Amino acid sequence: KAQRLLAHRRPQKSFFETLIRSLIILCVAIAVVLSSISVCDGRWLFARGQLFGLWHLCSVGNGSVLKCVTDLSLAKVEGLSVGMIPIRSMVSFAVVVAIFGLELLMVSQVCEDANARRKWSMGSLLILSSFLLSATGVLSFSILLKDQLSFMGFTLTYWCEFVAAFLFFLNGISGLHINSLTHPRS
Numbered sequence: 154k155a156q157r158l159l160a161h162r163r164p165q166k167s168f169f170e171t172l173i174r175s176l177i178i179l180c181v182a183i184a185v186v187l188s189s190i191s192v193c194d195g196r197w198l199f200a201r202g203q204l205f206g207l208w209h210l211c212s213v214g215n216g217s218v219l220k221c222v223t224d225l226s227l228a229k230v231e232g233l234s235v236g237m238i239p240i241r242s243m244v245s246f247a248v249v250v251a252i253f254g255l256e257l258l259m260v261s262q263v264c265e266d267a268n269a270r271r272k273w274s275m276g277s278l279l280i281l282s283s284f285l286l287s288a289t290g291v292l293s294f295s296i297l298l299k300d301q302l303s304f305m306g307f308t309l310t311y312w313c314e315f316v317a318a319f320l321f322f323l324n325g326i327s328g329l330h331i332n333s334l335t336h337p338r339s
Contacts, residue, residue, distance in 0.1 A: 184320035191314035200301035207241045236297045247286035254279030277328030284321035
């Protein structure tokens with residue numbers, strides 16, 4: 154009877170594995186917050202007296218007062234108003250996908266059922282999808298405004314999105330790797 158009970162007992166996770174999985178979840182949560190702030194603020198580049206953003210175009214007026222408009226065609230940058238639509242969509246969708254991925258990662262750790270490993274893998278894949286969407290949005294923004302780019306012109310919210318994309322990549326890959334190390338395929 155004791156052998157049957159031991160045979161049906163679930164293998165316990167090591168402290169190191171639990172710590173690594175907890176750190177991955179924490180870093181994904183930080184990346185989601187950074188990306189959310191970056192998308193909501195949306196002002197990513199300051200160049201030539203204008204503040205280019207995902208949602209607004211702002212100009213510095215007299216007395217350093219920002220005058221913001223939603224009509225991006227006023228920036229006189231070819232294709233900006235049309236090109237910003239998919240960029241906005243990609244980075245916004247990246248946040249949504251990352252939230253679902255984070256949810257799956259957390260659920261897989263709290264509810265250790267037969268599908269926990271599958272939930273962790275799916276969450277990690279969603280985090281990697283967030284990386285692809287976020288990185289494509291950041292790169293597309295840079296390509297669209299290539300004539301106005303300067304390293305010092307990027308705002309803090311742009312760098313938040315850049316760091317979030319990097320964290321999405323690292324945590325997605327790490328999540329898949331820790332899952333393959335702890336649950337080798339038969």
